[in-house]
Structure formats: structure tokens, C-alpha cells
Amino acid sequence: MSKHHPLLQAFGALLVLDADSRRIQAVSSNLSSLLNIPIPDVRTQTLTSVLGKRLSQRVRYELQGKQRLSGPLTFKCPTRSQRFQLHAYRSGMHVVIEIEPLHTLGKQRLLGTVNERLMRLAEATHQEELLDYLVMAVQELTGHDRVSVCHFDSDWHGLIVAESLATGSVKPGSVSPGREVPLGRLPALLGQRFPAKDFPVALRGAYERHPVRLIQDVAAPCEHLLPRGAVVDLSDCFLRAPAPERQQYLQRLGVRGALSVAMQGDTGLWGLLFCHSASAYPVTPPVRDAVRTLVQMATQRLLLLRARQEARYLQRVQDSLVLSSNNRLKPQSPYQLFTEHAETWQSLFRAHGVALWVKGSVYQAGNTPKPEAISQLVTRIEKAHVHSGPWCTQETAKEPLTSSLGMSEQSGVLAVPLPTDPSQRGWLIFFRPEQVETLYWAMQPPSAPLTPMMMLPSAAWCEEVTGKSEAWQRVERLAAMDLGEDLTLAISAYEISTLNMHLERERKALADANQRLEQLAHFDPLTQVWNRYRIEQAIDAELVAAKRYGAAFALLLFDVDHFKQINDTLGHSVGDDVLISLARMVESSLRGCDHLGRWGGEEFVVLATHSSMDAAEGLAERLRSLVATLQVTGLNQPMTVSIGVAVWQPDDSCKTIIARADAAMYRAKRNGRNRVEIAEKNVQ
Numbered sequence: 016m017s018k019h020h021p022l023l024q025a026f027g028a029l030l031v032l033d034a035d036s037r038r039i040q041a042v043s044s045n046l047s048s049l050l051n052i053p054i055p056d057v058r059t060q061t062l063t064s065v066l067g068k069r070l071s072q073r074v075r076y077e078l079q080g081k082q083r084l085s086g087p088l089t090f091k092c093p094t095r096s097q098r099f100q101l102h103a104y105r106s107g108m109h110v111v112i113e114i115e116p117l118h119t120l121g122k123q124r125l126l127g128t129v130n131e132r133l134m135r136l137a138e139a140t141h142q143e144e145l146l147d148y149l150v151m152a153v154q155e156l157t158g159h160d161r162v163s164v165c166h167f168d169s170d171w172h173g174l175i176v177a178e179s180l181a182t183g184s185v186k187p188g189s190v191s192p193g194r195e196v197p198l199g200r201l202p203a204l205l206g207q208r209f210p211a212k213d214f215p216v217a218l219r220g221a222y223e224r225h226p227v228r229l230i231q232d233v234a235a236p237c238e239h240l241l242p243r244g245a246v247v248d249l250s251d252c253f254l255r256a257p258a259p260e261r262q263q264y265l266q267r268l269g270v271r272g273a274l275s276v277a278m279q280g281d282t283g284l285w286g287l288l289f290c291h292s293a294s295a296y297p298v299t300p301p302v303r304d305a306v307r308t309l310v311q312m313a314t315q316r317l318l319l320l321r322a323r324q325e326a327r328y329l330q331r332v333q334d335s336l337v338l339s340s341n342n343r344l345k346p347q348s349p350y351q352l353f354t355e356h357a358e359t360w361q362s363l364f365r366a367h368g369v370a371l372w373v374k375g376s377v378y379q380a381g382n383t384p385k386p387e388a389i390s391q392l393v394t395r396i397e398k399a400h401v402h403s404g405p406w407c408t409q410e411t412a413k414e415p416l417t418s419s420l421g422m423s424e425q426s427g428v429l430a431v432p433l434p435t436d437p438s439q440r441g442w443l444i445f446f447r448p449e450q451v452e453t454l455y456w457a458m459q460p461p462s463a464p465l466t467p468m469m470m471l472p473s474a475a476w477c478e479e480v481t482g483k484s485e486a487w488q489r490v491e492r493l494a495a496m497d498l499g500e501d502l503t504l505a506i507s508a509y510e511i512s513t514l515n516m517h518l519e520r521e522r523k524a525l526a527d528a529n530q531r532l533e534q535l536a537h538f539d540p541l542t543q544v545w546n547r548y549r550i551e552q553a554i555d556a557e558l559v560a561a562k563r564y565g566a567a568f569a570l571l572l573f574d575v576d577h578f579k580q581i582n583d584t585l586g587h588s589v590g591d592d593v594l595i596s597l598a599r600m601v602e603s604s605l606r607g608c609d610h611l612g613r614w615g616g617e618e619f620v621v622l623a624t625h626s627s628m629d630a631a632e633g634l635a636e637r638l639r640s641l642v643a644t645l646q647v648t649g650l651n652q653p654m655t656v657s658i659g660v661a662v663w664q665p666d667d668s669c670k671t672i673i674a675r676a677d678a679a680m681y682r683a684k685r686n687g688r689n690r691v692e693i694a695e696k697n698v699q
């Protein structure tokens with residue numbers, strides 16, 4: 016409808032005033048007859064001269080600083096014993112006043128009826144029950160031939176989800192007692208669809224701004240504004256005449272009287288309530304307002320019921336989450352997670368199959384495509400769908416990403432990314448089968464050409480929709496996100512625990528290797544006493560301490576006598592045993608602060624800390640006689656050692672003190688073996 020459409024429906028009259036609500040700028044051509052007052056020259060009139068002083072003042076007072084009156088005003092026309100209802104609002108630089116005749120008859124009863132209906136609506140626990148009751152209550156209230164609720168899907172196609180048809184001439188609660196309702200004059204529309212093009216954006220926008228639209232008679236001649244040519248925006252006006260295309264549309268539907276009320280959802284129009292009559296059908300302002308109240312209440316209740324249902328569903332999904340279950344302390348592998356939860360996930364997401372793709376491994380349950388197809392799908396989605404939300408389709412055969420993947424048994428796919436590893440996300444994928452659906456289009460379907468047959472309002476077109484699965488609901492996609500996040504955390508927890516296990520194993524292996532290395536670096540592999548490198552380190556440390564604190568120490572270098580003979584006669588392994596037994600015996604007889612090391616071959620060194628010459632000689636003698644008592648299996652002769660003893664001198668180095676001990680030891684050999692010799696202070 017044009018913004019400045021000057022035509023008005025004749026069931027009320029209209030006044031256009033200046034911004035001060037004083038001077039009249041235009042009136043509808045029927046104002047004079049409706050109020051029964053002569054209005055000779057519109058331009059010379061004021062609001063006071065038409066509505067009287069008191070009412071005009073009240074309108075001005077209540078409209079001060081406001082866009083519209085907070086509620087309708089009623090007044091009695093002085094020239095007729097008729098009551099009227101008045102609406103006033105600002106439109107641009109004008110104030111518009113709409114006046115409708117009021118039938119107070121039955122008002123009390125109407126209030127009671129509406130209250131009772133409101134209470135029943137507030138008690139409804141299911142959407143169907145609520146909408147069935149709403150259409151029935153509205154039908155009883157207005158008496159229209161057909162009252163229907165049309166719900167919009169995500170493509171703005173409308174589906175008639177509830178309907179009440181007139182079944183009797185006069186019903187209890189009807190506000191039009193005695194009026195004969197023409198039965199069966201309009202066909203039932205329940206279950207039928209209206210294409211989105213029947214509800215263009217402009218029409219939906221108009222419903223969002225002005226939820227109530229009353230057309231008492233589509234075919235009635237229209238009133239116009241006087242003086243002709245007045246330019247006023249009447250798009251907010253109850254009385255504005257329907258646009259020609261709307262008129263034609265209603266006529267094609269066989270509708271002559273119509274009242275429609277928007278059902279405003281939280282994210283746009285949820286739907287519309289239509290009251291249709293095959294003949295012209297007056298609706299009084301109180302009834303119209305009552306219908307609006309009922310629809311508003313029902314819509315609120317509907318949203319509440321839906322929110323509750325969604326909350327219950329989300330709670331069920333929450334309860335199924337891995338991390339909220341008892342297993343959260345024990346990380347599970349993706350395979351374990353999948354086998355444990357796949358069945359629950361399928362039922363929560365009404366899927367006939369589910370697959371989990373993690374790092375190239377595919378786990379499947381129920382009816383799913385082949386693993387190769389799933390892997391290919393993942394590669395394609397990964398490329399095409401970079402954001403973090405789920406990806407879904409209802410029509411795999413038509414969707415470019417899936418059409419060539421051979422998913423004949425899966426029409427619906429909902430894929431949830433699992434960013435366990437940002438470079439290669441995992442995917443949880445649900446599959447739904449085809450759901451063949453028969454759509455009944457009330458007029459012609461959006462795709463089909465218009466045929467003459469379709470012009471008949473009663474002929475519903477039947478269209479079979481194939482290749483589509485049930486739609487993935489918004490709440491299901493939200494729940495899928497929750498599940499995806501949970502699964503990502505669970506899989507990451509498992510990966511971290513596996514990594515930790517590997518790390519712990521490797522740490523232990525490293526510690527063992529270090530220990531082995533330390534053993535090799537510092538110990539003689541045969542006798543397990545310190546090796547030459549380690550004993551030299553110890554001598555160096557002792558030299559430093561001796562120099563700093565003057566703490567003398569002694570070095571005993573000893574060599575097994577005639578060891579070659581033992582080897583030659585009894586074999587090397589007995590020789591080895593002798594060396595092992597000797598080292599063990601000597602080591603166990605030393606003080607804790609003394610150390611034994613193998614110097615090489617059958618030569619050993621004892622580092623005796625805090626030792627004087629006498630003490631060192633005494634130790635050497637003790638060791639010499641102890642060794643003579645050593646028993647080794649296979650050795651049937653006593654074994655002896657020759658020992659050279661050197662005590663630290665202030666100018667000693669490791670090399671010199673060893674050399675002195677060595678010289679003493681060779682002296683002991685020369686002097687007959689099995690004896691102790693003390694080193695000279697200086698070695699030449």
C-alpha cells in the first residue's frame with residue numbers, strides 16, 4: 016500500500032489535525048454522516064467545533080509529549096445517542112484521530128469471557144492445546160467463518176497449524192447474538208501451506224509495527240479524505256483501506272471479512288492469526304482489542320512453552336555430556352567415548368547414524384556413509400567451513416559439498432567441528448534419513464506456474480517433497496555446539512594424559528640411561544669399585560682439601576702377586592673371580608670415608624683420608640694380612656698382595672703421589688712380595 020494512501024474503510028471515520036491537535040487539516044468523507052454533524056468547510060473547522068471543548072482538551076492533554084494515546088477514549092455523540100471510540104496518534108506533522116462506533120451491549124459479558132479465555136490459555140501445557148484453544152476462543156468471540164493460526168517456517172512459508180470453523184449459527188459467548196453464521200462457506204485450511212511470496216517483507220514489516228489488521232469488507236467502497244489531495248501518512252491507521260493487491264488476494268481466497276493479528280516471536284514474526292469470513296463482517300473495537308489480547312497472551316505462553324521445551328532438551332544434552340559424567344577423572348580415548356555415547360547422541364539428535372572423525376580415524380554407529388565418503392566430507396567441510404559453528408544440510412543430494420559423495424541413504428548432515436588440534440579439527444557428524452513429506456499448498460506452490468485451476472481457493476495443491484531430511488532445529492544446532500565443546504575437552508584431556516604417560520616413560524628411560532652412564536663413567540665394570548678416572552677425581556679433591564686445611568691423606572697402591580700365574584693355570588675367569596672377591600673384601604673392610612678404586616689390571620688404589628703415616632702403614636698391614644685369608648672357589652693356594660704406601664706431602668700432585676706409591680709398591684715386589692713398603696718423600 017502506498018505510504019500516503021488516501022482511501023479508508025468505511026466502518027469508522029477519520030480526522031487529520033495540525034501538530035497541536037487544534038486545526039483540522041482533513042477529514043474522511045464519512046465523518047459528517049457518522050457523527051451526524053454538518054461540516055461545510057473542512058479547513059475552517061477546529062477539533063473543538065467537531066468534538067466539543069471537553070473531549071478536544073482531553074485529547075490534547077493526553078497526547079502531550081506522546082506519540083499516541085495510551086488507550087482509546089469513548090464519548091457520546093451529542094447529536095446522536097450513539098457511543099464512539101476514539102484513537103489518536105501522531106503521524107509526521109499531523110495528529111490523526113480515528114473514530115469508530117461502539118456497541119457497549121454485552122461489554123461486561125465480553126470482559127468476563129475474555130478473562131476466562133485468558134486463564135485457560137495460561138494453563139495450556141502444549142503448543143497444540145494452546146493454539147487449538149486460541150482459535151476456538153477467537154472464533155467464539157468474533158464468530159468468523161474460519162479462524163486459523165499460520166506459523167512461518169525459516170523460509171517464511173506459512174503452515175496452518177490450528178483452525179476453528181464455524182459450526183453453529185449462534186454460540187454461547189458470541190458477541191453477535193442472533194447473527195446467522197453462514198456455515199461451510201470457507202474451506203478448511205488446516206495442514207495446508209502458503210508460499211513465502213504471500214507474505215512479502217513489506218507485509219511482514221507492517222504486521223510487526225501494527226499487529227492488528229481489520230478489514231470488515233474487502234469489497235466495500237472506500238472513503239477518501241476531504242479536501243481531496245490532502246497528503247497524510249495513514250500507514251498506522253486502523254481504518255486504512257487494503258491495497259488493491261491485498262484485496263485481490265483475499266478475494267482469491269474467497270474472503271470478504273478479515274481480521275488478522277500478528278504473533279510476534281522473540282526473533283521476528285512467529286506467525287499470524289487470521290479470522291476470515293465469506294461475507295462482510297463487522298468487528299467492534301472491544302472485540303478486536305479482546306482478540307488482540309488473547310493472541311498476545313497465547314503468543315507469550317507459546318514462547319514460554321517453547322523456551323521450556325528447549326531448556327529441557329538442552330538439559331538432556333547437558334546431562335549426556337562426557338565431562339559431566341562420572342568418568343571425567345579417567346580420560347577416555349575417542350573410541351571409548353564414541354562406543355559409550357554414540358547411541359545417546361543418536362537419540363538426542365534424532366539421527367539414524369553418527370560418525371566421529373579424529374585425526375584420520377573414523378568411528379561409526381548406526382546408518383552412516385562409507386568411511387571414505389566421511390573422510391572426503393571432512394576434507395571438504397574443513398576447507399569450505401572455516402568458522403567454529405556447526406555445518407548442516409537437509410538436502411545432501413543438492414548441496415555442492417555432499418552431492419557427489421554417494422550418500423543416498425543420508426539426506427541430512429549436521430557436522431560439528433572439534434578443534435582439538437587447530438591445524439586438523441576433528442568432526443562429530445550426525446546423519447538423518449530422507450523424510451518424504453506431502454505438502455498441501457493452499458494456493459499454488461512457490462515453484463509451480465499458476466494454472467487456472469489454482470485460482471480456485473478450495474483446491475489445495477499437493478506436492479510431494481523428496482530428498483530432504485527433517486530440518487536441524489536451532490536448539491539442536493546449539494546443543495550440538497555444547498556437545499562439540501565437551502567432546503573437544505574430553506578428547507584433549509585424553510591426548511594430554513597420553514602425552515603425559517609417554518613423557519613419564521621417557522623421563523624414566525632417560526633417568527635409567529643416565530644412571531647407566533654414570534655407572535660406566537665412574538665404576539669399573541668387573542669389580543664394581545671406582546674406576547681410575549673416578550679415583551683420580553677423588554685424589555684431586557683430596558689434594559685441594561689437604562692444601563687448604565692441611566688435612567693429610569695417604570694412598571695405598573697394591574698389586575696381586577703372581578697374578579699371571581693364576582690366570583695361566585686356572586683360567587681367566589678364576590682370575591676375574593679373584594679380582595672381584597678381592598675388591599669386595601677390601602672395600603667392605605674400609606672406613607666409610609676411605610675409597611677403593613681399580614687402577615688397572617690387577618692393581619688397586621686405596622685413598623685413605625685424614626690419615627697419618629702410622630695409620631696408613633697400619634691400614635696397609637691390616638689389608639695385606641686380610642687378603643691372605645681370602646678364599647676363592649677354584650683357587651687352592653693363598654693369595655697375597657704387595658702394597659706401596661705414600662702419605663701426602665705439601666708439594667704433591669696426583670701424579671707425584673701416585674708415582675711415589677708405585678715406586679714403593681715395586682720395592683715391595685722386589686723385596687719378596689706380600690709386604691708393605693713406605694714411599695720416599697721424593698721420587699727421583
Ligand SMILES: Nc1nc2c(ncn2[C@@H]2O[C@H](COP(=O)(O)OP(=O)(O)OP(=O)(O)O)[C@@H](O)[C@H]2O)c(=O)[nH]1
Nearest residue numbers: 574575576577578579580582587588590591616617
Ligand atoms: N683375569 C684377569 N686377568 C687380568 C685382568 N687384568 C690384567 N690381568 C692379567 O694380570 C696379569 C698380570 O701379570 P704381571 O703383570 O706379569 O704380574 P704378576 O703375574 O702378578 O706378577 P707380579 O706382579 O710380579 O707378582 C696379566 O696376565 C694380565 O693379563 C683382568 O681383568 N682379569
